[in-house]
Amino acid sequence: MERLREIYDDYFRDAVEWLSRHRGRRRFRPLIIVGVAAAALSVVLASVLWITERAGSGRPPIAYTPAAAPKDGHTVVNAEDAQVRSIAMVTKDRWAAGWSDCAKEPGCRYSAVIDRDGDKAVAPEWPVPYVTLRTGSEAIAVAPPPEGTLTGDATLLFRLTFDGPVTSKLRPVGSTTTFENGEILTDRIVPGAIVVVNLDDSTVRMLQTPGTRSPVCDLTGRCWLLTGVGRTDIVWTDDGGESWDSATLDEKNQRGRLTVSPDGRTLVTTAVDIGDSFETVATMRISTDRGLHWTTVEHPPWRLNAAPVAFNDGTAVVLGSRDGARTPQLYRIAEGSAHPDRGSPGMLTNLTTNAELLYSPQTSGRHATQVATSGDHGATWDYFVPR
Missing domain, CATH: 2.130.10.10 (YVTN repeat-like/Quinoprotein amine dehydrogenase)
Incomplete structure (x- = not known):
C-alpha cells in the first residue's frame, strides 16, 4: 500500500484535485468521469507491474548480451568449491561480492551477489571475474568484456534496485580526458587501462590521463x-x-x-x-x-x-x-x-576500506569463503559469508 500511495502522489494527485475543483460545472462532468477512471486504471496497472517485479526479484535477472543470455549464477555461488574473489562494502548490509568456481574444466566460472539491506540478488554467470565497486550508498558489480577491451564484447552492469535486480549493458563511448564528480574510476575492467563508469547513462569510456594505475x-x-x-x-x-x-x-x-x-x-x-x-x-x-x-x-x-x-x-x-x-x-x-x-585475523587476501569499515575476504581451509570486517581499524573482527 505504501508503494501505491507513492504512485498516486507522484503521478495522479494534481489531476484528481483539479477535476474535483471543477466537479460543480456541468461541462466538466464527463471529463471528471473519464479522468478519474483513467487515473484509477493507471494506478491499477502500475500496481500490477510493481507487484510482478517484486514477486520476481528473487529470480535470475534478464541480461542483455550480444549473443545468448548467460546462465544462472546461483550454480557458481553455491558450488562446493566456490570462493570469494572480491568484496565492495558500503555498510554491513549493503555490499557486492564476486564469486568464482574453478573446480570444473575447461575453465573457471564467475558470478556475483549483491545485498541491499537484506534483499539479495545473484548476477548471471560470466566467463571472467566480476568487478565489485562502491558508488555513493550503493554497491554494484561489473562484468568486464571477456576480450579485455571495450571494443570487444559487452560490458555488463549488475545492480539491485528497490524494484529488484537489473542487468544492463555498459555502452562504450570512446575516450575522454576528463570526468565528472560521481563517476567511477577503475583500472580493473580493462587490464592496464583506467576507465570511467557513468551509472546515469550506463556508459563506460577510456580515460586518457598522465596516470596509468591505482586510481x-x-x-x-x-x-x-x-x-x-x-x-x-x-x-x-x-x-x-x-x-x-x-x-x-x-x-x-x-x-x-x-x-x-x-x-x-x-x-x-x-x-x-x-x-x-x-x-x-x-x-x-x-x-x-x-x-x-x-x-x-x-x-x-x-x-x-x-x-x-x-x-x-x-x-x-x-x-x-x-x-x-x-x-x-x-x-x-x-x-x-x-x-x-x-x-x-588470519589469512586475509585483499584489504579494503571505506569511511566506516575495514574488510577483506578470508581464506578458510583451501578457499576464501567468508569476509572479515572491522569497525575499529583492525582491533576486533567480525565474519560473514557473502552469499
Whole structure:
C-alpha cells in the first residue's frame, strides 16, 4: 500500500484535485468521469507491474548480451568449491561480492551477489571475474568484456534496485580526458587501462590521463593516480582531469600501490622490485599532510600481499609477510614505522576500506569463503559469508 500511495502522489494527485475543483460545472462532468477512471486504471496497472517485479526479484535477472543470455549464477555461488574473489562494502548490509568456481574444466566460472539491506540478488554467470565497486550508498558489480577491451564484447552492469535486480549493458563511448564528480574510476575492467563508469547513462569510456594505475578518489573530490615507466610518480587532480599536478616518489622502481584515507590527508605508496614474482617491497612511503611531505616507512614487510589501507588519523595497515614466511599478516604503520599487528585475523587476501569499515575476504581451509570486517581499524573482527 505504501508503494501505491507513492504512485498516486507522484503521478495522479494534481489531476484528481483539479477535476474535483471543477466537479460543480456541468461541462466538466464527463471529463471528471473519464479522468478519474483513467487515473484509477493507471494506478491499477502500475500496481500490477510493481507487484510482478517484486514477486520476481528473487529470480535470475534478464541480461542483455550480444549473443545468448548467460546462465544462472546461483550454480557458481553455491558450488562446493566456490570462493570469494572480491568484496565492495558500503555498510554491513549493503555490499557486492564476486564469486568464482574453478573446480570444473575447461575453465573457471564467475558470478556475483549483491545485498541491499537484506534483499539479495545473484548476477548471471560470466566467463571472467566480476568487478565489485562502491558508488555513493550503493554497491554494484561489473562484468568486464571477456576480450579485455571495450571494443570487444559487452560490458555488463549488475545492480539491485528497490524494484529488484537489473542487468544492463555498459555502452562504450570512446575516450575522454576528463570526468565528472560521481563517476567511477577503475583500472580493473580493462587490464592496464583506467576507465570511467557513468551509472546515469550506463556508459563506460577510456580515460586518457598522465596516470596509468591505482586510481583513488577521496571524499573531497580530489583523485589520485600513479604513473611512471621504470619509476613511480604520483599525479592528482581537483577539477576532474582539467589540470594535473605531480610529484616523484621513486626514481628506480615502479609497479607500486597507492592508498588514500577517506579525508585525503593520509597517503601510503609502495614500490616493488621489477621482475620479482612475489612483489618484494622496494620502498614504502607515507604522507599525513595530503602529499606535501613524505616519510620513508621503516621496517616494512618484505613481501606485499595487497595494497595498504590508510586511515584519517594518520595511520595505516598493510597485508604483508616476512622473508620466507608463507602466511601473510597485518602490519600497522604509525609514526613512520611498520610493526606486525597481534590482532590479525588470519589469512586475509585483499584489504579494503571505506569511511566506516575495514574488510577483506578470508581464506578458510583451501578457499576464501567468508569476509572479515572491522569497525575499529583492525582491533576486533567480525565474519560473514557473502552469499
